[in-house]
Amino acid sequence: MTEKLVIIGAGMASGRVIEHLLEAAPDAYDITLFNAEPRGNYNRIMLSPVLSGEKTYAEIVTHSDEWYAANGVQTRFGQKITAIDRAAKTVTSDTGEVVAYDKLVFGTGSNPFIIPLPGHDLDGVIAYRDLEDTERMMGMQAGNKVVVIGGGLLGLEAAAGMAARGAEVTVVHIMGHLMERQLDEAAGYLLKKSLEAKGITVRLQANSKEIAGADGKVRALVLDDGTELPCDLLVMAVGIRPNTALAAASGLAVGKGIHVDDQMLTSDENIYAVGECVEHNGALFGLVAPLYDQAKVLAQSLLGQEAAFVQKSLSTKLKVTGCDLFSAGDFAESKTREDIVFRDPARGVYKRLVLEDNKLVGAVMYGDTADGNWFFGLIKDGTDVAEMRETLIFGPAYQGGAAADPLSAVAALPREAEICGCNGICKGTIVDAITGGATDLPSLRATTKASASCGTCTGLVEQLLAVTLGDDYAAPQAQPMCACTDHTHEDVRRLIKAKELKSQPAVWQELGWKTPNGCHSCRPAVNFYLLADWPVEYQDDPQSRFVNERKHANIQKDGTFSVVPRMWGGLTNPRELRAIADAAEKYDAKTVKVTGGQRIDLLGIKGEDLPAIWADLNKAGLVSGHAYSKGLRTVKTCVGTDHCRFGTQDSTGLGVKLEQTLWGSWTPHKVKLAVSGCPRNCAEATCKDVGIVCVDSGYQIGVGGAAGMDLKETQRLADVATEEEAMELTVAFIQLYREHAKYLDRPYKWLAKVGLDWVRERIVDNADVRRALVERFELSQTIYRKDPWAEHAKEKAKDYQPLADLTLEAAE
Amino acid sequence: MSWIDIGALDDIPLRGARVVKTPLGCVALFRTDEAEVYAISNRCPHKGGPLSDGIVHGKKVTCPLHNWVFSLETGEAQGADEGRVDTYTVRVEEGRLLMNAIALGKRSAA
Ligand code: SRM
Ligand SMILES: Cc1cc2nc3c(=O)[nH]c(=O)nc-3n(C[C@H](O)[C@H](O)[C@H](O)COP(=O)(O)OP(=O)(O)OC[C@H]3O[C@@H](n4cnc5c(N)ncnc54)[C@H](O)[C@@H]3O)c2cc1C
Ligand code: SF4
Ligand code: FES
Numbered sequence: 001m002t003e004k005l006v007i008i009g010a011g012m013a014s015g016r017v018i019e020h021l022l023e024a025a026p027d028a029y030d031i032t033l034f035n036a037e038p039r040g041n042y043n044r045i046m047l048s049p050v051l052s053g054e055k056t057y058a059e060i061v062t063h064s065d066e067w068y069a070a071n072g073v074q075t076r077f078g079q080k081i082t083a084i085d086r087a088a089k090t091v092t093s094d095t096g097e098v099v100a101y102d103k104l105v106f107g108t109g110s111n112p113f114i115i116p117l118p119g120h121d122l123d124g125v126i127a128y129r130d131l132e133d134t135e136r137m138m139g140m141q142a143g144n145k146v147v148v149i150g151g152g153l154l155g156l157e158a159a160a161g162m163a164a165r166g167a168e169v170t171v172v173h174i175m176g177h178l179m180e181r182q183l184d185e186a187a188g189y190l191l192k193k194s195l196e197a198k199g200i201t202v203r204l205q206a207n208s209k210e211i212a213g214a215d216g217k218v219r220a221l222v223l224d225d226g227t228e229l230p231c232d233l234l235v236m237a238v239g240i241r242p243n244t245a246l247a248a249a250s251g252l253a254v255g256k257g258i259h260v261d262d263q264m265l266t267s268d269e270n271i272y273a274v275g276e277c278v279e280h281n282g283a284l285f286g287l288v289a290p291l292y293d294q295a296k297v298l299a300q301s302l303l304g305q306e307a308a309f310v311q312k313s314l315s316t317k318l319k320v321t322g323c324d325l326f327s328a329g330d331f332a333e334s335k336t337r338e339d340i341v342f343r344d345p346a347r348g349v350y351k352r353l354v355l356e357d358n359k360l361v362g363a364v365m366y367g368d369t370a371d372g373n374w375f376f377g378l379i380k381d382g383t384d385v386a387e388m389r390e391t392l393i394f395g396p397a398y399q400g401g402a403a404a405d406p407l408s409a410v411a412a413l414p415r416e417a418e419i420c421g422c423n424g425i426c427k428g429t430i431v432d433a434i435t436g437g438a439t440d441l442p443s444l445r446a447t448t449k450a451s452a453s454c455g456t457c458t459g460l461v462e463q464l465l466a467v468t469l470g471d472d473y474a475a476p477q478a479q480p481m482c483a484c485t486d487h488t489h490e491d492v493r494r495l496i497k498a499k500e501l502k503s504q505p506a507v508w509q510e511l512g513w514k515t516p517n518g519c520h521s522c523r524p525a526v527n528f529y530l531l532a533d534w535p536v537e538y539q540d541d542p543q544s545r546f547v548n549e550r551k552h553a554n555i556q557k558d559g560t561f562s563v564v565p566r567m568w569g570g571l572t573n574p575r576e577l578r579a580i581a582d583a584a585e586k587y588d589a590k591t592v593k594v595t596g597g598q599r600i601d602l603l604g605i606k607g608e609d610l611p612a613i614w615a616d617l618n619k620a621g622l623v624s625g626h627a628y629s630k631g632l633r634t635v636k637t638c639v640g641t642d643h644c645r646f647g648t649q650d651s652t653g654l655g656v657k658l659e660q661t662l663w664g665s666w667t668p669h670k671v672k673l674a675v676s677g678c679p680r681n682c683a684e685a686t687c688k689d690v691g692i693v694c695v696d697s698g699y700q701i702g703v704g705g706a707a708g709m710d711l712k713e714t715q716r717l718a719d720v721a722t723e724e725e726a727m728e729l730t731v732a733f734i735q736l737y738r739e740h741a742k743y744l745d746r747p748y749k750w751l752a753k754v755g756l757d758w759v760r761e762r763i764v765d766n767a768d769v770r771r772a773l774v775e776r777f778e779l780s781q782t783i784y785r786k787d788p789w790a791e792h793a794k795e796k797a798k799d800y801q802p803l804a805d806l807t808l809e810a811a812e
Numbered sequence: 813m814s815w816i817d818i819g820a821l822d823d824i825p826l827r828g829a830r831v832v833k834t835p836l837g838c839v840a841l842f843r844t845d846e847a848e849v850y851a852i853s854n855r856c857p858h859k860g861g862p863l864s865d866g867i868v869h870g871k872k873v874t875c876p877l878h879n880w881v882f883s884l885e886t887g888e889a890q891g892a893d894e895g896r897v898d899t900y901t902v903r904v905e906e907g908r909l910l911m912n913a914i915a916l917g918k919r920s921a922a
Binding site: 523546550590 | 816819
């Protein structure tokens with residue numbers, strides 16, 4: 001006897017069900033197919049190639065009207081089911097048609113999620129789900145501006161499709177990297193780079209606040225930092241929600257999706273569900289592979305055969321031409337895992353495998369995904385890879401393959417990349433000189449001047465010799481930064497500038513880091529180099545800082561902290577002293593000490609109390625003394641002309657001005673200054689990083705002093721007549737040090753490498769260079785000259801508290 | 813096991829840490845990836861350094877006091893240093909962090 005089967009939704013899952021049924025038992029059911037969309041089954045995932053113009057809609061239709069007719073499927077397209085009578089076993093559509101069923105199948109898919117931002121109902125705000133959305137986007141072309149919210153698979157395909165039509169597209173993504181569910185940071189970085197090369201603007205960590213409109217139509221997206229992104233169309237691709245409303249209204253068991261068992265049966269023995277609308281064992285689905293498995297199981301269940309749906313690992317690809325990525329399995333959320341990383345900066349290739357118990361559990365790759373399916377097979381089969389472990393990452397063809405080439409970052413540099421900053425020499429000039437016969441360092445220096453001044457680019461120049469001459473040249477082994485990389489500090493600094501690397505993932509990828517995200521030794525250095533070179537573009541990363549700089553206090557041997565407020569130039573007053581005394585009592589400081597830097601240290605403060613003590617000190621006008629930072633520490637002064645009978649200039653005043661200009665800036669190592677009012681030098685200026693001694697005729701500026709592990713007397717940089725000149729020279733010196741020195745080199749160590757003459761040439765002899773340095777310092781200070789204590793007390797106070805306190809309840 | 817909700821995943825910055833106070837002492841939760849969190853005792857076996865204040869790299873943390881490095885997976889000190897900290901299981905579900913109440917020294921989760 002032929003039974004009546006009614007299917008709600010002509011989607012990718014239900015389409016497969018019909019195919020399997022017709023193939024196995026064409027006469028088992030009379031099928032009636034309802035679809036809310038005014039059309040039958042088409043290949044929804046191919047909407048993206050339709051959008052970009054690579055395919056037409058006709059090419060992605062999977063079942064034509066003739067096909068349905070030939071196979072006896074009754075179709076009701078453009079008709080939505082609005083009610084189900086489970087007792088009577090009938091469905092009712094929005095046209096009023098009532099159809100009886102013996103078995104009913106839900107294939108209602110899912111609804112795109114629309115963030116309920118103010119303005120979300122304006123005309124021109126759409127999702128990306130069906131042909132109508134696609135056609136709307138196909139109307140965008142040169143001259144149109146589009147904003148896409150969501151940097152996941154769908155959002156990026158939408159963005160690339162419209163960009164291919166000439167529209168100006170901006171993708172706004174809330175997370176720190178694109179496709180964060182499928183990709184790690186390094187692959188996300190490469191993907192962003194490829195999209196940017198297509199003219200798409202990508203804004204990460206961007207929070208949408210509202211959608212602005214004019215005359216009922218979308219006009220711009222407004223971010224929470226106030227930025228307005230004008231647009232003619234706004235596409236939201238921020239996720240999907242299973243379409244369960246009808247099932248819930250019919251009284252079926254529904255959680256996030258329609259509950260089904262392994263046979264795809266719902267809580268009603270005559271009703272099944274398949275596709276994105278279901279929830280199976282707590283899981284939801286958003287890719288077609290598992291839906292096809294479900295479709296097969298459902299067809300067998302409908303035919304009374306035994307079958308069970310099993311969830312499997314999934315793999316993802318992005319259908320954007322030129323963005324070759326692959327992601328499979330998962331690379332998070334479990335113990336005892338290990339990473340294998342391979343990067344080829346020259347080819348823009350990144351591969352990461354995640355192993356657990358000698359089995360592959362996850363794989364991410366970008367740039368070269370040829371082996372993706374092979375890895376996916378290893379994941380699905382749970383193959384023991386212990387034997388191939390060493391060479392696994394090179395794929396099946398390549399067992400015993402080559403290791404990453406430390407020279408590939410240099411090989412990948414464009415010809416116009418500047419190698420020698422002192423003399424402005426680019427890679428192309430050097431390579432030409434090498435091929436022209438300058439095959440060693442001395443002759444290269446003679447012909448091009450590269451590495452002939454401060455010498456910090458010598459490593460790179462030698463690598464260029466090696467890359468250009470091949471085996472004929474053996475570059476001397478330089479000391480790499482750490483085990484994560486083959487590059488020296490100097491090379492990393494130079495390459496960050498030459499390749500314009502502006503994020504940590506960019507550095508890791510383009511310079512071939514061997515670990516996923518560095519270590520405690522290289523990360524603070526890379527973080528500093530990036531913020532020193534790109535103060536505006538790069539955002540400081542607190543997680544790449546030693547605890548003292550992350551928590552803006554010095555950690556003590558017992559895990560408590562010390563708090564040292566700034567006393568500008570060593571000056572204080574009764575109000576500040578009272579506030580310090582009150583804070584010392586209130587927060588139970590174990591010791592109160594006068595430091596060697598002319599200020600007061602409160603020791604033994606509990607980490608949890610830091611935001612509160614800072615807020616109290618802030619009220620009296622006291623700010624962070626940065627006693628913990630690789631940055632400006634103190635400017636010691638003496639009493640100078642205000643009081644001293646020998647004082648020649650206002651040493652106290654100059655010290656305060658210098659401290660107010662320089663405070664908050666980050667430097668390769670700590671920086672200490674002093675200004676003494678006369679050559680008796682009571683402020684000990686001759687052993688400071690910059691020490692100024694006032695004399696009758698003006699100011700003697702010394703640099704490169706120290707009195708810690710090494711005792712160094714300052715060297716005279718210049719004598720100047722005015723306070724303004726003294727300030728300008730000091731700032732220029734510190735900026736030059738910030739831009740060039742190796743992380744953790746005090747100025748005296750850096751000076752020993754580049755030489756005082758090299759410094760003088762730039763900041764004493766050349767007014768243009770000096771002023772440019774001061775300008776760059778000021779630009780950076782617009783961001784960093786602020787009190788971190790005030791900011792943390794206000795915005796980050798909760799980070800200093802425990803996440804949870806389970807001792808309280810336990811005591812009850 | 814009885815799982816208790818400790819807080820939100822996003823309360824821990826990526827490659828950062830937060831502390832949970834328990835009857836057995838402080839436990840440090842480290843977020844090593846978007847949805848990957850490990851928990852170990854907060855006390856360094858060397859001289860008691862607060863491990864939650866260390867730099868997180870890969871699936872390891874470096875103690876802020878004298879740079880011992882610990883595996884967050886096994887709790888073992890790495891390299892030449894010898895020592896071990898207790899590890900605890902954390903589950904990440906829908907952006908929430910769940911831990912086993914009994915392992916944390918709580919009698920019941922109610
Ligand atoms: C508090 C203070 C000692 C005091 O009670 O006076 C101090 C305390 C520390 N100094 Fe210092 N130094 C202090 C003035 C000095 C001075 C004197 C000065 O600045 O006039 C020097 C020698 C001058 C110099 O730096 O050239 C000094 C040379 C050092 C050094 C060696 C630096 C070097 O390049 O050789 C270190 C180690 C380092 O920085 O790597 C260091 C490191 C430290 C650290 C941060 C060690 C650490 O990493 O934990 C100490 C923190 C103690 C704590 O728990 O709070 N401290 N330290 C002084 C704070 C000054 C301030 O107000 O900020
Ligand atoms: C642009 C785009 C690109 C994609 N790319 C990929 C990819 O590359 N790889 C991949 O694996 N997946 C991809 N997907 C996801 C994939 O398309 C979905 O997982 C799949 O289409 C879901 O199939 P389904 O049958 O569950 O639902 P759908 O295909 O959505 O079908 C459900 C149908 O039910 C209809 N319906 C709903 N309620 C009713 C009702 N009450 N009455 C009548 N009809 C109703 C709807 O109108 C709809 O036509 C992509 C999705 C989109 C939108
Ligand atoms: S000299 Fe400085 S670093 Fe050494 S114990 Fe004293 S404060 Fe600490
Ligand atoms: S206390 Fe941790 S390394 Fe010393």
